[in-house]
Each structure stands twice: as structure tokens, then as C-alpha cells.
Amino acid sequence: MVGAACAFYAARAGLRTVLVDRGPVAGGTTGAGEGNLLVSDKEPGPELELALLSLELWRRLVAEDPGLRTAVEYEAKGGLVVGSEYAGLAALEEFAARQRAGGVAAVGVDASELRSLEPNLDGGLAGGVLYPQDCQVMPALAAAHLVREARRAGAVLRTGEVVTAVRRAAGDGGRVLGVRTSRGDIHAPAVVNAAGTWGGEIAALAGAHLPVLPRRGFVLVTEPLPPRTVRHKVYSADYVADVASDSAALQTSAVVEGTAAGPVLIGASRERVGFDRTFSLPAVRRLAAQAVGLFPVLGRVGVVRGYLGFRPYLPDHLPAIGPDARVPGLHHACGHEGAGIGLATGTGHLVAQGLIGEVPELDLAAFRPDRFGAEESG
């Protein structure tokens, strides 16, 4: 997704762009996650700013081209975070107040309003907060159609081609000269590393340290349900109390959402287990229990499949975006963890600005690729 967005904005900026992937389009984590474009789960700070910029860019993209809107299944449906007990609710409201100060639209909702917003919600919930800005796309389609648009703007797509080396000049500060792939050399004065969970490997090929690691997540998919069984993206505020102590726990709670095609998605768990693909029953049970807790009607609904993906995360949970001061010509756009779909447009836009020498619209200091030092590089 992120590479697609980078190619799209770069091609639109008039750059000659080649998009290389060892697999197909959307074959990485993008094809194994969900497409929530969220502000509701973000605390004020650089990530929220990037999310707000990205949401605005998504909105513009689909406004310019209504065909794209349906093609990527864009839905501005809004998020609804609900509280089960008064304590959880108080923490949620306090969180929402801080978000409002950061530019997020957050509307307090009482128990009876909850029922009219989401008629199938469990009756015991005390209230919640509605986030009208939260949206959704189908990630694989979003990536594929942005690639298609990028190609229309002149970009070249090369699938099934592995990057095996980043070529650098002997002198000149080791400037990037392009990449070597399984099919030959591609000459370019700039290389963008949008290899997601494998971004650390590409960085290492260029001699730079970037500790991107996998964080596993499971998603459950139900049989198709009647439209509007679940109307928003709904999740529990239970996590809010945990935020202060451990931000990793932030997204362990299940997000329940309907899709354009009918099935309801329930995701996602969050574990650091390397690239282990074996199915974890405990993780999936927890998701199921939380979903049924929110929507008791889902109890009888069949889960037809589950899938898993590996989010690319960096130790401080922020992506690496922009030029790498250590390697002239190398730009990064990876490590977006559980938000890479949402943050892709902003990332692509900011990277393209860097490539053509414009001052980026957002301050990239927090996303500096060299912020993790140089140990273990090479």
C-alpha cells in the first residue's frame, strides 16, 4: 500500500517512477490486514497529524474520481468507541477531549444514542464517543487502483522482481545509483524503501540500520450479513485505561466492522512472535469473545475464515519517513505498524515532496529514519 502511494504521488509529481515488488501487487501485509483509516485510536502527536493529513488526501482522491471511490470500497462510516462501565467511559471521554484539542472530531454519545447509532449493540453499554472522520477502504483494491493510477501517470510496474542490492557510488558520499534486482540493474538517483515488514532488509542492503520487526495479527471474517448489521467501526474503550501504562495494549481490543461485500471483519490481535504462521486459538478466541460481547447477535454467525499478517513496527511505534541522512538518495517509507493503509496517502505525498526537493508539508523530525542509531548495521 505504501509503495503504491509513493509511486502514485511521485509519478503525479512528474518523476520517472519504477515500482518493483518481488511478489504481486498487495502481496505483502497489505493483503493480510484491514482497511481502517482511523483517527479515533490515535493520541495527539506526530502520528495523529500524519493521520489527519492522510485522511484529507484519501478524501480528495475519491472526491476527484467517484469511480475510484467504489473501486477501493471507500466508506466514510465513522468510528464508534464504546464504554462498558463508567470508569472506562470516563477515561475515554478524557482521551477524546485531548484528541479534540489535536483536531479530531469526537462526539460524546450516551446509552440511548448508542442504540440508535448501532441497534445491535449489547444493551449493557454505558455510552461512547463517535468519531465521524474514521473511514474504511479495501486495502488490496486500494493499493491496486493506486498502482493503476500511477501507471496511467507514467509509472512502470515490475512484479515478481526481487531487489537484491542497493547500488551506491564509490565516492560522492556513497550516493545511491539505483538497485540491483533478480532481473538486472535499475538506474535511479533516488530509491524509496517501501518494503513494509521487510524494510529493515532493504535498509541493510544500503548499509543503513532500521530495526523493522514483525508483529502478528489475526483477523476473523464472518459469513455475509445483511447490510447495516454493524454500521460503524465499533470497538471497546477498555483499552483506554491501558494506554498510559502500555501503548502496545492499545489495539488488542477487537474492532468490529461491516464491509461493502457483506462479511463482518473482526480484528485484530497483536503479538510479537516473529514470522510464526501457525494459527493461535487463544488469540482468535479472545477476538471472538470481544466481538460477541459488543454484538451478541454475532454469536450465531459463522466465521468462514481467519487470516493473519505481520505488521511492520519500529521500536517507538512510529514509521520511518523521508530521506536517510546516512545514505544520500535513499528515502524510507516503512514501519507503519497497524496503520499503514490509513497513513499511506500522507506518507506518499510527503515522500514525493522530499524527492522533488520541496519542503514537506509536515515536520518529519519524529519519523527520521536514522533515529535508531547505527548499531548492527550492514
Place this chain on the structure above:
Amino acid sequence: MRVARVRMRMRKPVGSEGRQERGGRAGAGAVVVVGAGPAGVAAAVCAADQGVRVVLVDSAVRAGGQFYRQPDARWGARRPQVLHHGWRTWQRLTARLDAHLADGQVTHLAERHVWFVERAGGDGFVVHALGGSGQDRPETVRGDAVLLATGAYEKVLPFPGWTLPGVVTAGGAQAMLKGGLVLPPGRTVVVAGTGPLLMPVAAGLAAAGARVGALIESAGPGRLAWGAAKVAGHPAKLAEGARYAAALVWRGVPVRTGHAVVAAHGSVRLEAVTVAALDAEGRVRAGTGRRIACDALAVGHGLLPHTGLAGALGCRIEETAYGGWGVAVDGEQRTDLPGVWAAGEASGVGGAELALAEGEIAGRSIAARLRGREPDRRGCAAAAGTRAGLRAFARVIDGVYGPPAQWAERVGDDTVVCRCEEVPASAVRSAVAGLGATDLRSVKLLTRAGMGWCQGRVCAPGVAGVAGCAWSPASRVLAQPVPLAVLAREEGAAP
């Protein structure tokens, strides 16, 4: 040694206590066998003979699997054996099974659909199943070892009109026949596709009184003759084929080799098919199309193994030496995962007799390994010899049959390739040409083909063919749909 990780706790057989174990702990030295086809039953009987406690879990009402499917007692069918060869072998085996059921050494949990086999740390396995008419009653069975004997299902490739009511799988037609022995009288059925199963299906239909309009086999006479020469060393098999062929001639069923059904026609349901001759490349010979009026079309293009449970467990799945895919096994039918065995078509397609031999070997191996012993080579020698011969035979069969190379060209743009999600071939083609899909997974993500109820079991080979990419068994997390409440309820509950 891989067996070192299997828990070796053996108790004396505990007789009728077996009943109480249902849904609970199957006890020490116990194996859970998933699938009560020839492989599963043979393994269960052999393991039980040696004192192992066996829980046999199967989705059907009665034991027998695909081949020895027995009519439900309710239908009161009197002579199911007319449809089977090898019926006596099966009778002997079921007599042994019945004896073990009576003494409690084997417990048969029928009408249970296994959705997941869980590795329970160092403590064996927990098999998760759903029972009840709504398939919503959860049940778990524990065992020290697991045998996956889940069999195979039929591959059907798309062609224009294949979604019309009246088009069924060859296996489906046979299952109806074996399960209920009911057939609407006076109807004409055409049997078409490729593979060794078409002949018995056509013969069975004809014997049951159906008018079989034709048997259409896409493999050409040249391949068939080559195959016949190759299997000269298997006189029993040749005789079996000859018997079916004779039965078809006897009933006046025209057999067309090197032909294919290129379209099915009908407004609300099937009324006719167009059959055409194929050239050496598998393309239709111009001007050979001929319409055959019929009420039903039974199609099949070979068998694909059920590898879902094995895949979710993390077992290796590979192409077998005798054609097609299967769960990878060693000489004892052990998978690469300690404590997990696979036998029958789950580990490679090769027919009911091969399934019996592999089941026997697996059962003996399980019994020995649960005691920490090497299996007795002499005891297994006969079954191992049979297995080697039948695998060699399966390899020849695999070389003879197979869909014509150019079948995908005949799938029209508007032909639906994925029924669950109603995806036309054109969508698959444009995902490849315009959206950067290069494999089955990205085609699925970008078209929804294979995302529906059957999760691609039916359509994946067809979609792969139309997309021009390779097919391999998909790894699925759940072998079948599971109600959310069942998943949720199990959280924290002691199994």
C-alpha cells in the same frame, strides 16, 4: 527421533469406559482418527487390535467415506454391494470395527465436523469438532496422537453453463446413488470430464437404471493405450477397468475419448450439452461440436486432497511422487509434525485400496510409536508392498488423465468462475492484466474469487487456470465455518 516428543502413556484397554470419554479426555495411549473412510477405518482397526484406544471422528452418518459410503438405514436399501467392488474387504474390516466398537476400544463419533486440530503443548492434541443438526454444538476430543484421514474431494473446472441447475459433480452423482439409491426415472445423464472415476460413476448410474447419454473423457485414445500398456503389471486393475468398460458397452453407453463438454445449455436448468472432439493440443476441432439433450451432467476433473486441517496444524504439504498434492508423509505415514499421521487421499490421491494399505501402515505405526517402539517391519510388509504397487499405478493414471491443456481458453468472459461470490472470468482476467495480480492469492484479494462460503475449495483450480497461475492447496485456518459464539465460549474453558 521425531517420536520422542509424542507422549507415551499407555494404559490397559478400559472397555466400556470409552463411552464416557466422548467430548472429554480419551485417555492415555489414545489416537484420534479424523475421517472414517477406508484409510481411517483401517488405521483405527489396526491400532485398536494392538490395544490403542481410538476415537474415530467423521462428518458422515456412517463409516465408509467416499467409496464405501453406506446407505442410511432409513432408506432401507437392500443391496448396496452392487455398486462396489472390494465389498467383501470392506465387510471384513467393518466386522472388526464393530467388534472394537462393542468392546469400547474404538469410539465412533459420527456427524462431527472437525474444524481445527490444536497442538496442546507437550500434552498431545485437542480435536475441535461441531456436532448437531446445525453444526453448532462444540465438542473436543483429546488424544496423544492424531491421524488425518480426511480423504479428497472432486475438482471441477468451469466451462460456459457449468453453474446451471442439473450440473453436478461426478462424485456427487455417485454419492446420491450410494447414499440413497434414488434416481428420477427416465432421465438422461451425461458423465464428462477426465479421470478414472468417470467409468465407475457412469457404470453405477447405468446399473441403477439411469439412461447414460454418453461418457465424455477428454484424455485421448493414445494416452489411454499408453496407460493400458504401462499398467500391464497390474492385471487386477486392468481387469477392473475392462469390467467397467464392458458394463458400459453392455448397457449401450457411448464412450467418447478425446472429447469434452464445451458448453452446457438451458434457460432455467440444464437441457443439453455441446460435446466436441479435441486435437492433440487440447483445442476443439472445428466443426465437431454436437448437441446432446440431457437432464443432468455429472462432471469431474480428478480429485484434490483435503489438506486443510493438516495445513492449519503446520504440516508440510507437497506434490507427491505419484501426482497431485498431499500431506507429506514418511514410510510410516508420519507427517513432519511429531504425533501427527496422515493416510489415504489426504496424503495423496490413489484410490480406495491404497487408502486401505496406508491406513493399515499408519495404524500399526501409531500403536508402536505410542509405546516407544519401532513398528514391526514384517507385520507391515504386505501392506507396504501393496502401497508401493498402487502408488506406481497411481503415477501411470496421473500421466494418462488430466484436463486438456487449453481448457481455460474456452471459459467465456461472462462465465462465472466463483459461484459463491459470482465472479466472472472477465474480472479475473482484468485483475491479472490491469491490477498487478500474479498469483492466486492476489487474484482472490482483487476479485473476491474464492472468498465466499466454500473458501475457494470449489473454484480455486478453475480461477487459477483462467488467471494463468499455479494452483496449490491454500492454507486455511478453519476447516469449516464456526459460529462466533463457539469460538468465544471456548475461551478459558478447560478442554
